[in-house]
Amino acid sequence: MSEISIEQGLLLSAALFVLGLIGVLARRNLIMILMAMEVMFNAAGLAFIVAGSRWGQADGQIMFLLILTLAAAEVGVGLGLVLQIFRRFHTLDADSLNGMRG
Amino acid sequence: MNINQFIALAPLTALAGTAIAVMIGIAAWRNFVLSCAIAAVGIVLSLAALGSVWPGTPVQASPLMLIDVYALFYIALLLSAGLAVLGFCYDYFKDRDGENEELPLLLLTALLGASVLAASTHFASFFIGLELLSISLFVLIGYPLNQAQALEAAIKYLILSGVSSAFLLMGIALIYAQSGELYFRGIEGYIASRDDINAMVFSGVLLVMAGLGFKLSLIPFHLWTPDVYQGAPAPISGFIATVSKGAVFVLLLRYFVSTDSYAYTPLLNVFSVMAALSILGGNLLALLQNNVKRLLAYSSIAHMGYLLVAFIAGGSVSSVLIVEPVAFYLLAYFITTIGAFGVVSVLSSPQAEADDLAFYRGLFWRRPWLAAIFTLMLLSLAGIPLTVGFIGKFYIFTGAADGGLWGLLLAVIVGSGLGLYYYLRIIVVMSMDAETVKTGFTQDWLSNVLLTVLTILLVWLGIYPSLLVNIIQSVSYDGMA
């Protein structure tokens, strides 16, 4: 038992989550957006660990594991796409990808 | 894991196995036809497995999945849709440059994810199924690498889906943090053990809803929809519109029924707002749209709104009864949407995607059958009798009226009025006079067969739905009890 209460853990997770969100919303570089998304995933993972730690169950860690898997797969695919986009558009600017609208 | 559970999972195993088989096939001999054929055989095998599993249901295969009639029905639906999409994909991609062999594989993994969603009774399987579906979709959307729009659509979908997944995960974490359960039954027990609404679980569900709302493209999480539909290859757009949304909806319904979340009435208020917004907003956005794929995207937003209305009615009538309208409507929506995107895909050529409305001018006189099929599909989307869409809408009406959702019904009516306008616009354009260059039938025999089958289903179920109604009824009453 440690003295870290669940609120503290969850609040930290929320703070990281929100920071990641700011990154996603504010950055225009696609790579930075992907990185900020990783922060969000990580924050969610933290929340699971905190919860699992509260209940003393392994489920929280397993969920974290799954998140890890997802992050890996998503980063793989995402970066592949980023590469293609850079080849085609010669830019990583998310805002210039607005060929479809209306 | 005993043998019964293993057998019950046969449909899913078949899908996964086929995916690997396709991969091995590619390694051995890169051939698009071969890949498609293996995938098709795999789906058919999986469907056959469904039939053999059916009598032994329900089977709880570990806490993660429950193979019951409900799941089997929807898996069958999803697989059939997948099969149809595969057929359209075959015709769509067979003349295109590039290595298209991975496409069936990704389609299979996506279907696997969707099927897992349909059967899952646990947040872990829910999450992993959803992501399996999503990851496959990212690639499928951006599959034609030489098309700028496809890439744009893929990256948009990837980022937005990632963010929404993060919200979803946060929601699950909150629920878990409070209840200590990831298993739906466990959550039900937790909810049942408390008299009041637990704020944290409730908020967690709200966050999960936000994540699912994105997948269902409900307003205000809908903005990605038109762009992705437009950019993605036409059959894949159909796939997103049906399989991806359908699977998520199936899961949503199961979650709500099995955890008794209908007890959280504020949730229903949130849903009502989302439903009304989706119906009105979706139809409004489609109103003067000149791009057929975007138009269908907006219309799918509205249709999800209609579906949600029936879903919300579960709050006031026995939730078992609500499964039936949802099932029928989903089926109608599947047939119609796949058909509509199928037409678009048949008309598209490697040179040009047939999504501009101008392309459809005079289609009635150029390719009468195709135009007639498209007209029927559009009429079905509009909910006009003689088509399955009408029976679906009738179900929604019945369900919602049973639940006393008069305000939402009014929104449905207003939305339908708006909807008529843009569906009719397409029909009008198709029936306009144009210089009648008689283009010969293309060699897309597979697509033509599929479209014909879909049309027959559409009309048959529109005129004589009893057979299907009986099946669905058995699903509703046995499965969710």
Add this chain to the structure above:
Amino acid sequence: MILFLLICLLQLGAFIAWFFGCWRPGAPRWVAIVVLTLEALLLIFPYRAVESIGSLPSAWFGYFYVPWIPRFGIEFYLAMDGFSLLLITLTVVLGFIAVSSSWAEIKHRQGFFYFNLLSCLAGTVGVFMAIDLFLFFFFWELMIIPMYFLISIWGHEDRTYAAIKFFIFTQVSSLLMLLAIVALVLIHREATGVYSFGYFELLNTGLSPEAAFWLMLGFFIAFTVKLPALPFHTWLPDAHTQAPTGGSVILAGVMLKTGAYGLLRFVVPLFPDAAHQFAPVAMAMGAIGVLYAAVMAFAQSDLKRLIAYTSVSHMGFILIGVFSWNGAALQGAVITMLAHGVSAAALFMIAGILQKRLHTREIGNMGGLWSVVPGLSAVTLFFALASLGLPGLGNFIGEFLVLQGAFGVNRILTAAAALVLVLSPLYALGMMQKGFYGPCSRHDFLPGFNRREWATLGLLVFISVWLGLSPQAVLNVSAPAMQSAMEVAER
């Protein structure tokens, strides 16, 4: 079985016409004629049944029943009484007229045209016979789609706008009706525990006054949009003006009557108390509509638009008649339906003939036609007189009976509605004045009617006079139906 055949024959004929159209462009119209003739022959059977109506236990003398969607107690249930029989007869007669007026007008895609025309008729016949509310709704929608195609493909310059407007108006309103139907069925299920869409079952549903009112409103709006009554009428001038002649004939002659039919068959019997309380409002709508549309008709310069507004005006009488709910008024409504069907169809046909020859619908551009085509002008005059309610012609009988029946119910509104007798000559004779009298300057030579047109219009003239001088034959057919309807509502 005959009832089912009546629908089936038309729908099958529609497909055959389409099929023949692919084979030879001129064939579909002959198919249509043959199908309609067969249909007319089929109608002999119910008429023979009518003769023995006195010995039957109820006003209904034909049934056809097949289970359809048992889950909701939905049945494919057709039945016929004198009222439906008359309207079906009108449908068939106007079917001939529509074919005749399309004979030379429709040159392109004849197969599809006659497919739509016959499907539309099939839907209408279905509406007049369906006695299961779901089935009724089904047919109700079915007749709209072909009409939509008729307008949007073969219509005039603004056809798209008109067709979409028509479709949206009728659809949205009919969704309200669907809602009301569903709600009614659910209430009925609550009371009895079984789903049923059957008319006869639902007649005995116990409703709270408030529920009855809202449900009635749902039906009422759907039917008054179709009828159309003020203020839901604005789709009609556009649709009529833009439709091809055959379409206008069917639209004005038959389709508007489905709204009237619905009011009479469903709104009042299903919700007698609510309808009774609502009657002053409905009658006021009718009276205002009668007058307003007459003024509108007077202001029009487009011949078809003018005729369209006269239709609105006449339909107002039906609204008044139905909501007066007594023998004279109901019978008046029935006669008005038939007589208006004939006179409006004839006027639209004439408008079509003129448009084909003069390439204009502007009355101001016609001018002095009498000296060029006296025969045509005389027939126009005849139907103008019919539409202004000249005694001796069918419309008068209807209006007179409606006024007579309504006068006992609400004197002020009836008196107001009767003012249309002053307004109707203004538009009818104004049309004659501007279009047919005066010096003829523009048209040196115009062909008059040809033999087909003479035969068609002659038939209509005959029916109109016959209805005017000897309406009793018709009244006798519809009397038992009206009687039983009134009994139902008074239970």
Add this chain to the structure above:
Amino acid sequence: MALTLFYITSAVAIFATVMMITRLNAVHGLLYLILSLLAVGVLFFLLGAHFAAVLEVIIYAGAIMVLFVFVIMMLNQGQRTIDQEQAWLKPGTWIGPTLLALILFAEMLVIVMSGDRADTGYIVNAKQVGTVLYGPYLLAVELASMLLLAGLVGAYHLAKPILIPRGHKFRLSGQAAQLSFKLRKPGRNV
């Protein structure tokens, strides 16, 4: 003791994250991100999730971040990108997202505070995790493998060199059409 450590690591994590999202140079950002992940790994340890802590460091900070490094290196944008980022990241750009995020944070605060009070720190060791993972969660593991398969195939497909279409005419509408014409030169081969 643990609480003090928790606060310190939290501060590091937050600081590193803030730095990461504000860096102009992607590599700098990436390094801060790794720092953040390491800090979170420490937290995992503090919370008793030792197995997860290890994975965080090895896989997240190690393997996944390497992917980013690869791509950044491949694109090799240099000073030009930094200038570009400078231009993009005006203070105005931050206001909206920050406000939105703050509202969300406030909501999260309320939500978290409304939950039951409880302590954490039950140690769940690798064995327990493994038992559960290959017990009830067996299917999840299998599905995760399929997920990775899909990711693998997808990444393979997407990373293919661009194809130059034969006699290809783009028929795109609006902005995208112009864009694609401007940029249709085959990309640099990497």
Add this chain to the structure above:
Amino acid sequence: MIELLGWVPFFPLLGFLMLALAGRRLPKPPVAWVGVGSVAVSMLLTALIGGQFLSGTRQPYRLVLGNWIEVGDLSVPIGFYLDALSLTMMFVVTGVGLLIHLYAAGFMKDDAGYARFFAYMNLFVSAMLVLVLADNLVLLYLGWEGVGLGSYLLIGFWYEDPNNGYAARKAFVMTRIGDTSLLLGLLLLFIELHTFDIQALMFRAASLWAPGTALPVAVAALLLGGAVGKSAQLPLQSWLPDAMAGPTPVSALIHAATMVTAGVYLIARTHDLFAMAPPVQWIVAVIGALTLLMAGCSALAQTDIKRILAYSTISQIGYMFMALGVGAWSSAIFHLLTHAFFKALLFLAAGAVIFCFHHEHNIFRMGGLHRAMPLAFASFLIGSAALSALPFTSGFYSKHEILSAAYEVSPGLWAAGCLGAVITGLYSFRLVFLVFFGVQPQDVDNRLDWRMSVPLVLLGVLTLFGGMLRIPLDSVFPGLLNPDRNLSLVSVATIAAPFLGLLIAVLLYFKGGFSTLPLAGFGLINRMRMFFFSGWGIDTLYQALAVRPFYFIAKANKNDALDSLYTLVALLGREGHLLARRSQTGHIRWYTSSIALGTVVVIAIGWLS
């Protein structure tokens, strides 16, 4: 013989059908044979039936041909009813009608629409016969509208001149106002008394209603409305002068002899009702008095020969109304009969003048015709004498009866009648002097067909001696009045009044007379002349009050204001669409924001609800 009653209206109808269907292909002689012959057969039948009726017990005879409408207790048979009143009317319609038809056969001989003309005329006669014979009010209404139709068709007979068409429409619409009132009266009667049969109605009204109560008053007022419209009485009189646009035989038949007197017939037919509604009956008398004065004055100022006669007709019908109003039912019908003779004669003679004068209508461009057209002159003289009620002409008897009866009810009415008689004398002889004396401005084409001269002669005879042809109406009307034949002062004044008018006419107009030019100089006189000329400005009034506002409203709302309601909805949808689609910017970051924003909102809604 009397059983053949049903055939009387049938023959003209048959004539109409034959002419309408085949007329255009027939040459003129057979058309004339059919047109005139059908009326002649009717006339013959009428004479036979009349003979039988008068020689018998004079009991009313009812003939029911069949059922027209039967719904519940509402039953309308096709039934004819013969009594002295309807017989009188039949004689007028068929007798005068026949003569006018014959005349028209000559008058219209050069017209292209010969067959059409006779078809319309036959249709009219048939409808008029139905009107007078109908035994129930609905059938009467059928005839009533039918004659209106005939009038409309014949006024607008020369359709190439748009003015004729407008006049015809005006006539139809204005009478339709009255008709509507009649129809409402009819509905009210049925609601209250449950029958349409006239005799039964009268009986039930008398037994169920108290005289002077609201119901009889209302019903009588509504019926009066119908009568006023048809008979061109105040305030619905202004259509009749315009109706002179039709061919002259039409004016003679419809707008003098028969149709315009239908109102009189209606009131006489339902006199029991009016007797039960004293206020309405008083109004009838007042309307009559006012109309006769107003129309007389207007006739004074006219220059068109036919318009003078038209106003004179209005004025004479005013006398009949006055008679009805004072309860002198049979006098009214008697005056109707004599008026039919002399007015038809006057119109036909005027027609002859117009015919020979190359369609000249203005009396100031005529003159000195007494030598060139002796027959016309004689006819006109006789007619004018009868119109002015100079003693021993038929008009004298009838008008004298009316004035005596009026005096007994109200001296005021009598005074108005006498004043009217002065005016009548003045305008009729003004006409005679201006047309037949003085200088003849141009040659005339004096070739009267025999078909035109024979009717003139016969009508002249009837005009002179028609006063003796009196069908006893005692069986129909209560013999309330016993006209006082004593040579009292009143009587003398009554007889002298037309002579006064004649004298003034002689002074003013005979062979130039005193020039009226100095009088014309006075502004007041001139303005009064203009006022009279315009028919007391009624048309202008109606234009300002009804017609123009109606046109304005109709034109202003041509595109249907209600439609803009729906256009607004459509516009709203369009604007909503444009607004909504602006959210689809295509920017990823905005899309992400929307997800975050949506989540924030969803949580907020969830928490707040």
